[in-house]
Amino acid sequence: MLRLEAVSKTFFPGTPGEVRALRSVDLELATGSWTIVIGTNGSGKSTLQGAVAGAFTPDSGRIWIDDVEVTGRPEHARARWIGRVFQDPFAGSAPSLTVAENLALAERRGQRRGLRQLIRAGSRARWRDALAEIGLGLESRLDDPIGLLSGGQRQAITLVMASLARPRLLLLDEHTAALDPRSAELVIALTRRIIERDGLTALMVTHSMAQAAALGDRLIAMHRGRPWLDVQGNAKRAWRAERLHELFSEMRREDRFDDATVRVVVPAYR
Amino acid sequence: MTVVLSTIALGLVLALVGYGVYLSFRVLQFPDLTVDGSFTLGAATAAALMLAGWDPFTATAIASLAGALAGLATALMATRLGIEGILAGILSMTALYSINLRVMGRSNLGLVGVSTIFSPADALVRRLAGGAEVMLWGQAVPSDVVAQALTALVAVLVIAGILWWFLRTELGSALRAGGDNPRMIRALGVSHEWLVTLGLMLGNALVAAGGAAFAQLNAFADASMGIGIVVIGLASVIIGRALVGQAAALPVLLASVLVGSVLFRMLVAIAIRTGLEPNDLRMITAVVVLIVLVVPGLFTRLTGSKLLSLRTKGGPRAAA
Numbered sequence: 377m378l379r380l381e382a383v384s385k386t387f388f389p390g391t392p393g394e395v396r397a398l399r400s401v402d403l404e405l406a407t408g409s410w411t412i413v414i415g416t417n418g419s420g421k422s423t424l425q426g427a428v429a430g431a432f433t434p435d436s437g438r439i440w441i442d443d444v445e446v447t448g449r450p451e452h453a454r455a456r457w458i459g460r461v462f463q464d465p466f467a468g469s470a471p472s473l474t475v476a477e478n479l480a481l482a483e484r485r486g487q488r489r490g491l492r493q494l495i496r497a498g499s500r501a502r503w504r505d506a507l508a509e510i511g512l513g514l515e516s517r518l519d520d521p522i523g524l525l526s527g528g529q530r531q532a533i534t535l536v537m538a539s540l541a542r543p544r545l546l547l548l549d550e551h552t553a554a555l556d557p558r559s560a561e562l563v564i565a566l567t568r569r570i571i572e573r574d575g576l577t578a579l580m581v582t583h584s585m586a587q588a589a590a591l592g593d594r595l596i597a598m599h600r601g602r603p604w605l606d607v608q609g610n611a612k613r614a615w616r617a618e619r620l621h622e623l624f625s626e627m628r629r630e631d632r633f634d635d636a637t638v639r640v641v642v643p644a645y646r
Numbered sequence: 647m648t649v650v651l652s653t654i655a656l657g658l659v660l661a662l663v664g665y666g667v668y669l670s671f672r673v674l675q676f677p678d679l680t681v682d683g684s685f686t687l688g689a690a691t692a693a694a695l696m697l698a699g700w701d702p703f704t705a706t707a708i709a710s711l712a713g714a715l716a717g718l719a720t721a722l723m724a725t726r727l728g729i730e731g732i733l734a735g736i737l738s739m740t741a742l743y744s745i746n747l748r749v750m751g752r753s754n755l756g757l758v759g760v761s762t763i764f765s766p767a768d769a770l771v772r773r774l775a776g777g778a779e780v781m782l783w784g785q786a787v788p789s790d791v792v793a794q795a796l797t798a799l800v801a802v803l804v805i806a807g808i809l810w811w812f813l814r815t816e817l818g819s820a821l822r823a824g825g826d827n828p829r830m831i832r833a834l835g836v837s838h839e840w841l842v843t844l845g846l847m848l849g850n851a852l853v854a855a856g857g858a859a860f861a862q863l864n865a866f867a868d869a870s871m872g873i874g875i876v877v878i879g880l881a882s883v884i885i886g887r888a889l890v891g892q893a894a895a896l897p898v899l900l901a902s903v904l905v906g907s908v909l910f911r912m913l914v915a916i917a918i919r920t921g922l923e924p925n926d927l928r929m930i931t932a933v934v935v936l937i938v939l940v941v942p943g944l945f946t947r948l949t950g951s952k953l954l955s956l957r958t959k960g961g962p963r964a965a966a
Contacts, residue, residue, distance in 0.1 A: 452832045452836055452837045452838070455833060455834055456835055458833075467827065467830060468833070469827065469830060470830055470831070471826055472826050473822060473823055473826065477823075480819070481820065481823055481831075484816060484834075485833075486835035489815075489816040489836060490815070490816050491816070493814055494814055494818075521893060524893075
């Protein structure tokens with residue numbers, strides 16, 4: 377469904393601040409799979425999402441969605457396949473537009489925008505049902521500017537927006553990291569419900585080991601711009617949160633050294 | 647009464663500039679300084695065409711198109727060449743000064759005795775009143791002043807109505823969302839560059855229409871008439887917003903620009919009555935805008951009430 381072939385990206389090449397964010401990454405996601413991506417800071421996990429979403433063009437390598445090559449296509453030209461939820465709960469909606477207008481804009485993701493009225497009769501019942509599913513009583517606030525809602529409420533709506541026009545691929549970029557624990561829990565429950573109900577293919581970056589252990593059917597740990605661990609099915613279920621924490625300590629230890637040092641020194645500590 | 651009516655007519659004509667500025671500064675959140683040039687461009691284009699014998703309505707329509715092209719130039723610089731928006735506008739504005747001189751052939755054009763967009767209404771008012779003066783509340787008002795106010799009112803109401811319709815279409819809503827949150831609208835499949843281009847073209851078309859109408863109202867076009875006009879447009883938007891508050895619904899916000907523009911002209915008229923000269927106009931404008939921007943903040947700080955607050959909340963980008 378999604379295929380990456382030898383995708384590389386280096387930020388600030390040729391400067392002292394050079395970051396080799398992705399190093400020849402090969403990755404293939406099966407339709408209907410839910411992949412969790414974890415990794416330390418600078419491991420390339422967010423860059424991986426950026427490459428898929430089209431935030432930048434990779435230095436080398438190619439990307440396909442549904443056998444359509446999208447490597448050079450800008451972000452907006454990939455939107456018809458991809459639904460996104462960002463880390464910043466305010467990034468996914470337009471604050472001065474009403475909840476209904478935000479939903480209507482999202483419902484036409486990837487389609488031409490013409491001169492028909494955005495809000496048309498008959499849509500409201502559908503949106504009300506979608507909002508009722510969140511369980512926060514947001515269905516009564518369709519006509520409020522979405523800027524009046526809290527971060528947790530907005531993130532939940534963004535998730536509903538991402539799923540309204542059923543995406544081929546759902547990209548979740550640490551979408552609960554900026555929320556309070558209760559909102560995070562609610563958004564995760566909603567994420568699970570939507571992905572399972574619609575059978576979506578999802579690529580979810582998270583900072584939470586608990587989420588990484590509990591969710592999804594495939595787990596990828598990014599390290600130094602490459603998948604370092606890639607497990608699925610029963611092997612994935614064996615990775616409990618504590619074992620993930622240990623893996624993280626190891627990855628962080630390596631982060632303190634450069635490549636050459638890691639090859640020589642780290643095996644000695646194992 | 648004559649003074650009041652002609653102040654209202656002027657306020658209504660400049661409300662067109664207010665709507666142009668509303669589109670770029672507020673809806674798109676793009677600080678577009680092209681406006682100073684495109685206002686004059688509209689005036690110059692319309693005046694030159696009318697003196698060449700063109701029908702005033704066609705001339706005004708072509709003037710708007712010229713304004714749209716000016717907006718396109720700024721948009722292309724900002725989106726394709728990666729120039730900072732404010733600088734792109736300054737470059738357009740600077741180039742337009744020369745272009746406007748070329749369009750007019752000299753630094754100003756007089757339109758006295760030329761048939762304007764206000765002429766048909768004037769003829770109608772004269773026929774209804776049976777003469778060149780209309781009695782309003784016991785005072786004689788020249789028919790052309792009545793005609794100007796009526797024409798401007800109808801034109802501005804029509805424009806406001808069209809904007810109200812357009813900003814609720816799929817495309818217009820995308821424009822509003824794009825100003826609010828470029829990242830979100832890209833993720834929903836709309837090119838933000840395209841929205842900037844569209845918004846600046848529409849905004850400058852309205853500003854140029856305002857310039858064309860202004861030239862016909864005052865029977866002249868002048869190369870330097872646009873200086874500071876962007877602040878005058880902003881004044882309408884900001885005064886209007888101060889009147890209705892931040893969270894007002896779209897039709898209320900659109901109406902507030904019109905009311906803000908007329909109110910601002912009234913303030914200026916009063917200021918000039920109290921002894922200031924027309925040359926002080928830009929100073930008055932700047933001071934009024936400053937007061938309207940600062941007072942709500944002071945009010946909040948002194949009383950703790952956000953009643954007058956102009957800040958948008960909950961957005962990744964603050965309002966202009």
